[in-house]
Amino acid sequence: MQFDEAVLLSIKRFKEGKMLNKTSEMKDGQIYYTPEYFDGLAEALDADLEEEELNQDGDATEV
Amino acid sequence: MGMPQKFDAPIPGENLTSDNRNYPWHRPPDIVDYDEAVEFMINKISEPEDLEGIFALMDLGADVVSITTVFLLTAIKQGRVGVDLAIQIAGPVSRYIELKATNAEVDYELGLEDKDRKPLTPTELKRLLLIAEEESESISDIIPAPPEEPVEGEEEEGLMSAPDEASSEEQAEMLGDVPEEEQLIEEEIV
Numbered sequence: 001m002q003f004d005e006a007v008l009l010s011i012k013r014f015k016e017g018k019m020l021n022k023t024s025e026m027k028d029g030q031i032y033y034t035p036e037y038f039d040g041l042a043e044a045l046d047a048d049l050e051e052e053e054l055n056q057d058g059d060a061t062e063v
Numbered sequence: 064m065g066m067p068q069k070f071d072a073p074i075p076g077e078n079l080t081s082d083n084r085n086y087p088w089h090r091p092p093d094i095v096d097y098d099e100a101v102e103f104m105i106n107k108i109s110e111p112e113d114l115e116g117i118f119a120l121m122d123l124g125a126d127v128v129s130i131t132t133v134f135l136l137t138a139i140k141q142g143r144v145g146v147d148l149a150i151q152i153a154g155p156v157s158r159y160i161e162l163k164a165t166n167a168e169v170d171y172e173l174g175l176e177d178k179d180r181k182p183l184t185p186t187e188l189k190r191l192l193l194i195a196e197e198e199s200e201s202i203s204d205i206i207p208a209p210p211e212e213p214v215e216g217e218e219e220e221g222l223m224s225a226p227d228e229a230s231s232e233e234q235a236e237m238l239g240d241v242p243e244e245e246q247l248i249e250e251e252i253v
Contacts, residue, residue, distance in 0.1 A: 003146070007132050007153040012175055014154020023097060023151050033101040038158045045166050 087142025100144050101155045104134065108159060117160060118169050123191045126174025127164070131157040 001009075010020055017035045083089050094100045107113060120130055134156060135149040144152070157173075164171045229237070 003136075003150070004132055006150045007135060008128055008175070010150050010153040011128055011131065011157045014158060015175065019154070020151055022147075027097045032098045033155045035154070035158075038155065038162070042162055042165075045162055049166065 088139055090142055092145040092148070093143050095145070095148065097148065097151060100138075100148050100152045103143060104138065104152060104156045105159050107138075108134065108156070108163065114163060114167075118164070118167060121164060121169050121171045123195055124172075125188075125191065126172040127157050127160050128174035130160055134160075 013020060014035055019031070019034065023031065094103055108117070117130055131153055135144075135153060138144045139146055139149050161171070161173070
């Protein structure tokens with residue numbers, strides 16, 4: 001397997017919410033950057049974006 | 064005098080005399096922990112210069128998978144992470160790039176759907192840059208640039224450009240091979 005193919009496989013698995021089997025073996029404690037962490041980050045960023053848009057709309061109406 | 068550089072090439076077996084431990088990827092990597100490696104990559108991607116590069120590549124049509132591969136290969140080359148760990152962190156890195164692009168409202172392709180996806184190699188990058196150059200040229204064709212006015216006294220050739228080859232007469236003159244008649248006239252004048 002080429003490096004590109006391995007990277008593609010790893011990304012696909014992560015997108016599906018899974019991690020490569022060896023990741024938990026490599027790490028002693030709990031894993032911090034899990035697919036769930038990034039789902040939470042995406043939600044937080046979306047919320048920030050919506051808030052910014054709302055603030056911009058509010059500014060526009062004030063003017 | 065300039066000698067031809069015919070023999071200025073590596074001696075067969077010369078590579079075996081160098082110390083390969085000088086390469087970063089031949090030494091133990093700096094980071095071996097999964098979370099540490101992801102954090103390092105996130106910090107790297109978050110740098111403004113790198114983000115600009117990522118968004119520019121996305122505009123040129125590079126997908127997230129290709130960009131992730133480039134970042135991981137760079138980290139391996141610099142000796143930050145090993146190959147195994149780079150494959151492990153590919154998922155989080157691509158996800159973070161994706162989130163950054165979404166947040167900046169940049170259009171992107173994931174590159175997961177296409178099975179015949181071409182990886183972003185230097186050749187592919189050159190091809191993409193050439194396309195971008197051609198596009199900018201076609202724009203300049205539509206809007207013609209104002210004609211440049213010739214500058215008086217401007218020489219076509221540069222200062223260091225090779226001179227034109229002298230004619231055979233000039234060459235003979237430079238060598239002191241002047242015809243006898245001319246020599247006689249010169250002597251009479253003196």
